[in-house]
Amino acid sequence: MSELTVHLWAGLRRFTGGLEVVTVEASSIGKMLDALVEAYPGLGPIFEAGISVAVDGEIINGGRHRPLAPSNEIYLMQRIKGG
Amino acid sequence: MPKDDIKEFRLVGTRPNRPDGLDKVTGRARYGADITAPGMLWGAVLRSPHAHAKILKIDTSKAEALTGVKAVVTRADFPTGLTGEEWNLQENTMAGEKALYDGHAIAAVAATSSLIAQEAVRLIEVDYEVLPHVTDVDDAIKPDAPVIREGAADASVPEGMPPNVVKYFEFGRGDTAAGFKDADLVMERSFKTEATHQGYIEPHACLGQLGADGKGEMWVCTQGQWFIRQMCSAVLGLNAAQLRVTPSEIGGGFGGKTTIFMEPLSLALSQKAGGRPVKIVMSRSEVLRATGPTASASMDVKIGMTKDGKLTAARAEFRMQGGAFPGAPVDMALYCCLAPYKIENVEHIGYDVLANRPKCAAYRAPGSPMGAFAVESLIDEMCRKLDLDPMEVRLKNAVREGDQASYGPTFGSIGLVEVLEATAKHPNLSVPLGPNQGRGVASGYWFNHNGETSVSMAISEDGTAQVSVGTPDIGGSRASIALMVAETLGIAYEDVRVNVVETGALGVNEPTHGSRATFATGKAATIAARAAIKEMCRRAANEWGIDEEAVEWVDGAAQPAGPNAGDYPPMSIKDIAKNMGSTGGPISGHHESVPDGVGASFGCHVVDVEVDPETGLTKILRYLVVQDAGRAIHPSYVEGQYQGGAVQGIGWALNEEYVYGKDGRLQNPIFLDYRMPVASDLPMIDTMIVEVPNPGHPFGVRGVGETGITPPLPAIANAIQGATGVRMSHLPMTPTKVLAALKASQE
Numbered sequence: 144m145s146e147l148t149v150h151l152w153a154g155l156r157r158f159t160g161g162l163e164v165v166t167v168e169a170s171s172i173g174k175m176l177d178a179l180v181e182a183y184p185g186l187g188p189i190f191e192a193g194i195s196v197a198v199d200g201e202i203i204n205g206g207r208h209r210p211l212a213p214s215n216e217i218y219l220m221q222r223i224k225g226g
Numbered sequence: 227m228p229k230d231d232i233k234e235f236r237l238v239g240t241r242p243n244r245p246d247g248l249d250k251v252t253g254r255a256r257y258g259a260d261i262t263a264p265g266m267l268w269g270a271v272l273r274s275p276h277a278h279a280k281i282l283k284i285d286t287s288k289a290e291a292l293t294g295v296k297a298v299v300t301r302a303d304f305p306t307g308l309t310g311e312e313w314n315l316q317e318n319t320m321a322g323e324k325a326l327y328d329g330h331a332i333a334a335v336a337a338t339s340s341l342i343a344q345e346a347v348r349l350i351e352v353d354y355e356v357l358p359h360v361t362d363v364d365d366a367i368k369p370d371a372p373v374i375r376e377g378a379a380d381a382s383v384p385e386g387m388p389p390n391v392v393k394y395f396e397f398g399r400g401d402t403a404a405g406f407k408d409a410d411l412v413m414e415r416s417f418k419t420e421a422t423h424q425g426y427i428e429p430h431a432c433l434g435q436l437g438a439d440g441k442g443e444m445w446v447c448t449q450g451q452w453f454i455r456q457m458c459s460a461v462l463g464l465n466a467a468q469l470r471v472t473p474s475e476i477g478g479g480f481g482g483k484t485t486i487f488m489e490p491l492s493l494a495l496s497q498k499a500g501g502r503p504v505k506i507v508m509s510r511s512e513v514l515r516a517t518g519p520t521a522s523a524s525m526d527v528k529i530g531m532t533k534d535g536k537l538t539a540a541r542a543e544f545r546m547q548g549g550a551f552p553g554a555p556v557d558m559a560l561y562c563c564l565a566p567y568k569i570e571n572v573e574h575i576g577y578d579v580l581a582n583r584p585k586c587a588a589y590r591a592p593g594s595p596m597g598a599f600a601v602e603s604l605i606d607e608m609c610r611k612l613d614l615d616p617m618e619v620r621l622k623n624a625v626r627e628g629d630q631a632s633y634g635p636t637f638g639s640i641g642l643v644e645v646l647e648a649t650a651k652h653p654n655l656s657v658p659l660g661p662n663q664g665r666g667v668a669s670g671y672w673f674n675h676n677g678e679t680s681v682s683m684a685i686s687e688d689g690t691a692q693v694s695v696g697t698p699d700i701g702g703s704r705a706s707i708a709l710m711v712a713e714t715l716g717i718a719y720e721d722v723r724v725n726v727v728e729t730g731a732l733g734v735n736e737p738t739h740g741s742r743a744t745f746a747t748g749k750a751a752t753i754a755a756r757a758a759i760k761e762m763c764r765r766a767a768n769e770w771g772i773d774e775e776a777v778e779w780v781d782g783a784a785q786p787a788g789p790n791a792g793d794y795p796p797m798s799i800k801d802i803a804k805n806m807g808s809t810g811g812p813i814s815g816h817h818e819s820v821p822d823g824v825g826a827s828f829g830c831h832v833v834d835v836e837v838d839p840e841t842g843l844t845k846i847l848r849y850l851v852v853q854d855a856g857r858a859i860h861p862s863y864v865e866g867q868y869q870g871g872a873v874q875g876i877g878w879a880l881n882e883e884y885v886y887g888k889d890g891r892l893q894n895p896i897f898l899d900y901r902m903p904v905a906s907d908l909p910m911i912d913t914m915i916v917e918v919p920n921p922g923h924p925f926g927v928r929g930v931g932e933t934g935i936t937p938p939l940p941a942i943a944n945a946i947q948g949a950t951g952v953r954m955s956h957l958p959m960t961p962t963k964v965l966a967a968l969k970a971s972q973e
Contacts, residue, residue, distance in 0.1 A: 150634055152397035154382055188381040197635035201922070202673055205820045218634040221395065221557040225675045225740020226424075226481025226588035226932055 144168040147175055147211055150218045158185030172196050173207030175217070193222030237713045238925050241862045245704045245724065246475070255475040258431030258447030259507045266433065267296055267336040269495050269506035270343035271488060272350050273516060274325030274332055277359035277582040277890025278372060281325060281332065281352060288349040289335055294342035297498035298350070299491065300333045305463035312460040314551045318585045319461055319490050325354065326374065326550035327582045328891040329515030331488070336495035336504045359582040359890040363547040364418075364524050366390045366581040374550050374580035392552040393578035395560065397633065398571075405539025405571030409530025413608055417600040418956040419939070420883035421522040421547075424589050425874070425902050428477025429513045434492030435503035441468045442493055443503075449479040449698055450737020452678075455729050457486040462493055469493075472728035473698045480700075480874070481588030484737045487517050511895040518587020519884060521546040521554035525600040527563075531608050535619040539571035540564050540632075544597065547579045548586035554578045555586075555593030562936070563597030564632035565671040566642055566828060567623045572632050582890055588739060591672040591932035595875060595939050599957065602668040602940030607953055616667045616944070617655075620830070621646045641854030641918030642669070642828035648916050649830040649852040663836045663847065664948025670829045670936025674929035675740025676821045680733030681750040683711065684814040685758055687807075689800035690721040693754070695747050696735025698726050701870075701931050702863030703743035707751050709859050710925055714755040716782030717799060724751075733818050741929030744859060745824065745920075750817040752924045757815030765809045766797045823922015827929060829853035831872065831937035835945040842965030844880055844946060850912045856920040856928030864930050869911040871934020877903045878935075879942040883958050 146166050156163050160183075167182060169175035176194070180187045196203050197218040203209060204223060211217065249255040286298045301320045308316050321330045333350050337343040358372040365371055373389045383394045406412050428447055436442035442464065448454050451471040459466040476483065492504040508517070524545045530538040542563055548554030556576035564572055609616045624642045631637055646669075649655070659665060683693040693711055697703060708722040715722075736742070759779045766784035767774035776791035777784050783796035806813050834847040851868040858864040881901040885893040894900045919926025943954050952967045 152395070152634075154394055154396035157384065185381065192380060192382075200631075200636040200638040201822065202635070202824060203820075203822065204676060205678065206822070209822075216636055220561070220633065220635075223561075223673050223675060223740070224555070224558070224588060224592060225672075225742065226484070226590040226592050 145213045159183045172209045195220045195223045237709050242719045258474045261433045261445040263503040265502045267504045268340040268343045269504045270347045272333040272347045274330040278357040279325045279354035283353040285351040289346040292346045294338040295346045297336040297495045299494045316461040334491040361886040367579045390580040395576035398573035400571030402539045402571045402573045406530040409538040410533040412530045414528040417525045419523045419596045421519045422878045422882040423519040424480035424482035426478030429508040431507040432489045433505045436493040436497040437501040444471045447474045449483040452734050458490045461490045470730045480590045514895040520589035521548040521586045523596040527600045535614045537569045537623045541573040543575040545577045547581035549583040551585040559593030559597035561633040562594035562671045563601045566669040568625050590935040594936045598936045599939040606944040617650045654850045664945040666941040666945030668937040668941035672932040675742040677736030679746040679750045680818040682816045683754045689803040693724045694727045696732045697738040697743040697747045706744045706859040711755045741931040745927045745929045746821045749821045753817040754815035762802045770794045825920025825928035827933045829933040831941040833941045833945045837949040842961035852914045854916045855930045857926030858915045865913045867930045868913040868934045875935045875938025879939045
C-alpha cells in the first residue's frame with residue numbers, strides 16, 4: 144500500500160473537514176475510493192451517484208482495478224457522460 | 227505476430243463508399259418503425275395536459291371495453307420499491323402520484339390497430355388536481371418556487387438551499403480575488419440559453435414482446451441496446467438476461483436515444499396482452515413533449531484580462547434545469563467552459579434545478595455548448611474592448627500538453643494550439659466584410675469517452691472478416707471500424723463487414739455516446755483483429771513446423787520473420803481461412819475492456835454573418851470548423867460530424883427553443899414551430915481536419931462527434947456583435963430579439 148494524494152472538488156470539503164486535498168493508503172482506484180469512504184463516510188453517496196477519476200490527466204471511468212502509485216496525479220471528477 | 231506500430235496507412239485516411247449507403251438511399255434500411263411481427267398490436271400513450279398535477283383517479287374502463295383493445299397499463303402495473311435513478315426512469319416512463327410536465331405519460335393502451343389504440347386513449351378518464359408549476363430555471367431556483375419533488379436533493383446539496391436544487395457543484399483553484407486584482411479589465415455578464423431538442427429525423431419507435439414467463443424481445447431504435455435492456459429490466463423488474471434487445475438502423479440520436487421513454491410501456495402492454503408484440507411509434511409532438519431535450523441554462527461569468535490579453539482569473543456560476551428529475555449537465559458545462567484556457571485562478575459553482583419540464587437527456591457534448599456560450603462571448607467582448615485580436619488572445623492563453631486544466635488534471639496530448647494556428651491561416655479569415663457583416667470566433671472542448679466495450683470478429687472461410695460490435699452506427703462507425711480492421715488484417719475494406727448486434731451476442735457495451743464508438747470500439751476491434759492474426763500466424767507456423775514467434779504478418783499473409791525462420795512462401799489469409807476447419811477450427815478474435823487512452827478534442831469555429839438591420843434576421847455567410855480529430859479514419863465522415871455539429875449549433879444559436887406558455891404547456895411541439903435550420907438556410911460548412919494523433923489509440927483516434935456543437939453558439943453571438951455592435955446574451959438570437967436589441971442600442 145502506498146500513500147496517495149487525492150484532489151477532491153471543492154464541494155466535497157464539507158465531508159472532509161474542510162480539506163480539498165487528502166491522502167489515503169491504497170494501491171488501486173477501487174481501494175482508494177474505498178479508503179476515502181472509510182475515512183470520510185459522507186463521500187459514500189457522492190461516489191455511488193457516479194464518479195470519474197483522472198489519473199495523470201487521463202479520465203478513467205469504471206477502472207477500479209487500475210493500479211495507483213504515489214507519483215500519480217489524482218483528481219476526482221463527476222462521472223463524465225456524453226451524447 | 228501482429229504489428230502494433232503501423233505508421234504508413236494503406237486504408238486509414240481514405241474515403242471508401244459507406245457500407246449503409248445503398249440500403250439508405252433505396253429505402254431498404256430498417257428503422258425502428260419498420261419492424262413488424264405476427265400478431266402485432268399497436269400501442270398509444272395518454273399524456274398529461276398539465277405541467278404539474280396530482281393524479282387523483284384514472285378510470286380505464288371505457289378504454290378496456292372498446293373492441294380491439296387488448297391491454298391498458300398505468301403505473302399500478304409497474305413494480306414498486308425502486309430508488310435513485312431507477313425510480314427516476316420509472317417515474318418518467320409512467321407518472322405515479324403526480325404528472326410532472328406537459329406530456330408526461332399517464333396510461334398506455336395496446337390494440338389491434340393504431341387508430342383503435344388512439345381512440346382508446348381518448349376514452350381514459352383522469353381526475354387531476356392542478357398544481358402550481360414552474361418551467362424557467364431562474365424561477366425554479368427561487369426559495370418560494372413550486373416544489374417539484376420533496377426530498378429529491380442528493381448529498382451534494384448543503385442545507386438551506388432552495389427546494390428545487392437537487393445537486394450542487396463547486397470546484398476551482400488559486401485565488402480569484404487576487405487574479406481579478408491583477409487584471410486591467412474585469413467584466414461580468416449574465417447569459418441564458420433555452421432548452422433545445424436533438425431533432426433527430428427518426429422519432430422513437432420500438433416493438434416489444436414479453437411473455438408471462440418473463441422472457442422478452444425488443445426491436446428498437448437506440449444508441450445503446452444494453453442500456454435499453456438494463457433500464458427496461460430495472461423499471462419492470464425483469465431478469466436482464468431474459469430480455470433480448472436488437473437495435474434497428476438509427477435515424478440520428480445525438481444523445482437523445484441513450485435512455486428509455488416508451489420502451490417499457492410496450493413490454494408491459496405485451497405481457498398484459500398475453501405476450502403479443504406491441505409496437506409504439508412516437509409522433510413528432512410526442513418526441514418534442516416527452517423525450518429528453520437538453521437543459522436550459524442561466525449563467526453568470528466574470529473574467530479578468532490584462533491589456534495584452536492574458537487571462538488572470540475567471541468565475542463561472544451556472545444554474546441549469548433538466549426537467550423534473552436530476553441530471554442537468556451543469557457539471558460538464560463547468561468542466562468544459564474554461565478548458566481551452568490556461569488560467570491560474572478559477573472558481574466554478576453549479577446548481578442542478580428541477581422544473582416542470584421533461585427529463586433532459588444527453589445532447590452532443592452535454593452542457594459544453596452552454597458554458598462555451600457564456601465564456602467565449604465574454605472573452606470576445608473583452609477582446610473588442612481592449613482592441614485585441616480574438617485569435618491571438620486564444621493562442622496566448624491556449625492550454626498545451628502538460629498544462630493544468632481549468633478543472634484540475636494535467637492535460638496529456640492535446641491539439642488546441644495546432645487547431646488555433648491552422649484556423650488563423652485559413653483563407654476565410656481574410657475575406658473582407660461588408661456593411662452589416664461581422665466575424666465571430668470561438669473555441670470548444672469535449673473530453674471524449676471510453677466506456678464498456680466488447681467486440682468479436684471472425685474470419686470467414688474465404689478470408690474475409692465479420693466484426694460484431696455493440697455500438698449502433700450513428701456517425702459512420704461501421705466504415706471507420708471496417709477500415710481499421712482491414713488495415714490491421716491487410717485485406718480490402720470491402721472484405722470486412724461490421725454488424726451492430728443484439729444484446730445476446732456480446733458482452734455489455736455502453737451506447738454510442740461520448741464520441742466513443744470509433745475510439746473505443748475501433749480500438750477493441752483492432753485488438754481483436756490482432757488476436758486473429760496471432761492465431762493465423764500460429765496456424766502457419768504449425769503447417770511449416772516452425773516456432774510461431776518466427777512468423778510475422780505482412781500484407782494480409784503469414785510469412786517467416788526472416789531467412790533463419792525458414793524458406794516458405796507467404797501463406798495468405800485466404801489460404802489460412804480456406805483450411806481452418808482442418809487446422810484447428812474457426813478463427814476469431816475478441817476483446818472486452820473499458821479502453822484506456824481517451825484523447826480529448828478541441829475545436830475552433832469562425833463564422834461570418836450579415837444582420838438585416840430592418841428585420842433582425844441573421845444570415846450565415848460562411849462558416850469554418852477546425853478541429854483536432856487525432857486521426858481521421860474516414861475523413862468524409864469526420865467532415866460530416868464537423869458540419870453536423872456546426873449546423874445543430876447554428877440552430878441552437880439562431881432559432882431553436884422550447885417555448886412554454888403561462889399554462890406550462892409546450893407551445894411549439896411540431897417542426898413548423900420548432901424551427902431547425904434546413905439546407906437552404908446555410909452555406910456549405912467549410913471544414914479543416916487537424917491531426918494530432920492520440921497516443922492512446924492504435925491509429926491515433928480522439929473522437930469527433932461532440933466538440934463541433936460547442937463553439938457555434940458563441941461564435942455566432944460574437945459575429946452578430948461584430949455586425950451590429952450589439953451583444954446578444956440570451957439564446958436563441960431570433961430576428962425579434964436581435965431587432966429589439968438593435969432598437970434598444972439606438973435609444
